[in-house]
Amino acid sequence: MSTESLTQEISARFSDIASDAPLIADCVSICQNYSLTPEDLQYKWEAHNFRPSATRSEISPYTADSLTTLKLQIQRERATKSALPREPRTSLVASLGGFRNRNLGSRANVPAHVKLEPAADGFSMTGIAGPSKVAFHGPSTDANARKKRAYRYMLEKPSERGDVLDDRIDEFAGRIRAHYDLSDLGDPSASTTDNITVVGRIIQDDDAAESAKLVEGAIALECSRAMGYGARVALRFDWDLKIRGGPQGSGSTTFFPGAIVALRGKNGGGGYFQVSEILTLPPLLPSTLSAKQDPSDPFSVFIASGPYTPDADLGFRPWRTLISKIKETKPMVVLLLGPFIDALHPLIKSGEVDSTPLNLFRTRFADPLSKYLDLVPGSVALIIPSPRDMISNHAVFPQCEFSADAARGDPRIHLLPNPVCFALNGITFAATSVDTLFHLKKGEFVRRGEEVNAMPAMMGDSGTDPMANVCRHLLQQRSFYPIFPVPLELAAEVALDVTHSSGLRLGGGDEDKNDASESAPDVLIVPSRLRQFSKTVYGTMALNPSFVSKAAYMILDVAGRESDGKPRLSARMEKIPAKGE
Structure with a gap:
């Protein structure tokens, strides 16, 4: 022919x-x-x-x-x-x-x-x-969407980084103005006799500091060029500081490098801005997607995060035990987060391995998963990479998905970007493999104050304990990684690409400005070396499954819906039994 x-x-x-x-x-x-x-x-x-x-x-x-x-x-x-x-x-x-x-x-x-x-x-x-009994809806897989996620990095220009950082401040300024019904926002670097409201980014005032942790007297506010010509102004706090619109019962607020904040006070000409009141950022709206879906059959999700083997060996014994447990319980969804073949593993760093990273991933993960999916027809597996994964050719954050040949082209294994938002039977999920919670805790500074117009807790919320508060920051800041810059001592774990930080947006697409982009997920998955937990914050279930190398994972059971249409979710914190138990 x-x-x-x-x-x-x-x-x-x-x-x-x-x-x-x-x-x-x-x-x-x-x-x-x-x-x-x-x-x-x-x-x-x-x-x-x-x-x-x-x-x-x-x-x-x-x-x-x-x-x-x-x-x-x-x-x-x-x-x-x-x-x-x-x-x-x-x-x-x-x-x-x-x-x-x-x-x-x-x-x-x-x-x-x-x-x-x-x-x-x-x-x-x-x-x-x-x-499948579980309908999966994830990021677009067309060629243009994949190309956008697999962007070229190490080409950032300072001007582009500055524009992105400024745009984020200006976006929140509009949100603060609408939420608190403010007529205008001021410049913290300008001397005034009256109190004004300002919006900016928290930075560390002391450039010589070796630690990323904020301390009293070394906190500054950075403005956007549109609102304050990019000025940086030191902050001082009144002894009778007020906290407006915060969660009821907290009695405090937390700052960390990179946090977008709204403050009320004045600059009396002393070279600093005197803060009299902190305006809490409005939370994301509750999820609306799940309420529109028809009731579905119950199903369970196995959630596990790497590393999948201890530092002492590359035998992946905890993972092999876990996959046996998965075959025994037969969940409809298996969600695995990286790192899978960890570039920071001591034996890999020293070259004491006799197989390629891709072969290790296939024999240890892709092939066992395919055999499990053969065993349970209709089940699916979801794979989220880590910047530390050796089989990824995209070592920055946000990060594109693994190449299709990593899972040998098995269509039941969905390869997802990091971070990612997806839905299972209309229930919305948001997940990342980067340990954002630990990075955030490294730099946070807590300031106590008097509550004003505090927001009552939603039914089922976990209150204001430290872990719930850390998760609350992600929902308020609307970002999977609101920290800037990355803590110096943790820089090996994540290379942040600021120019493409729209891919870190939590709550919707980076260009979609409709209501759906402002909806909180039903489930937020944030693996961390911090204590394993399950918390409910602003109606969102936040889960830390910990690491498989620490013999920990989680099971999320989905059983129908409440009368208001919200999903009935139940999380179980599980431990991988040691050999012989």
Whole structure:
């Protein structure tokens, strides 16, 4: 068949990409190089893009990324077939029967228009013979969205960083003005006789300080260029400081480097701003997505975070015990957060490993997960990387997802960016693998004051204990990582890309300014070396599953909904039994 004929037939069969000339050209090249007809390519691509986690006949969009992974799969199939010894010829009926029994099982639950192919790398189609009981909705997987998440880094310009930092202050200034019905905001560097309200970023006033922890007398406020010409002004606090709009019963507020704050006071010309009142940031609105969904069957989510092996060895014994527990309890969702192959592990740093990071990830994680998903049809696995993961080619934060070949192209294993917002049966989740809570605690400074117009706790909230307060900062600051700069002693754990910090927005998309982007998640997952906990803050369940290397994980049970439409969630803190228990 000529190139022109191939192009016309492929365009007819793939009408969704008919206008994408480069992608059509790639399809033509694959057909010519591997002696495929356009019909064969259609069947293979449909089977490759078949997603069982939504509806039974759902086919993911055709993209350049999925075509690339399909091409790799075809190459592996050809290489495997050429390496196998020839078998005696058998009858056609016997061949078809053996093929069905060995590889496919029953075809009853498979869409009729999908031509099933023998899978490479040991991936069996048996485990995806039916739709998932859990509908997963995550970040867009089209080529443009992936390219945006896999941005080029180490190219930041100081002017771009400054613009992003200023925009964040100005955004919160508008939010503060509307929430407290203020007519105007002032400049803290200008001398005034009357009290004014100012908005800015908390920074450490003492540039020579070696620690990131804020202390009395060394706290300053940095303004945006639009509101105060970028001035930095030292802060002093009245002895009778007022705290307006804070959680009832706290009697204090917390500052940390990078926090956006609203303060009331005046600059009397002494070179500092005298703070008489602190205006608490308004919280995110409760989630509205889950209330619109129909009730669903109960399901459970296994939540575990790396490191997955202790510093003494690379045997991954806690993880192997945990995967056995997962096979025993059969949850519908397995959520794993990195690091998986930790670049900071002592044995990896010293080079005492005899396998590549990718092979380690596949043999320790991807392959066991695929076998589990075969065992429990309809279940899904979610993978969130860490900046410390050696198999990631994106070592900054925010971070794009692993490449598709890390999980051998298994469509039941969803590779997600870090951080990420997603939904399971309409219940919204927000998760990151970076230890934001510990970083925040390293620099926080607590200032007590008198409560004014305090906000009563919502039903079920955990109050104002230290762990709940740390999680409250993330919801108020609307960021997975509101700290700036990264604490010097923890800089090896996360390389923050300020220019792309819109990807750290908590509560919605970075460009979407509608109400949905201002909704709090139903569940916030923040693994930390701090004590394992489950807290409810502003109606959001915040979970710290701790680390598998510390023999800890969590199970989240979802059991129907309340009368107001909110999901009924129950978190269990679990321990991995030691060998022999």
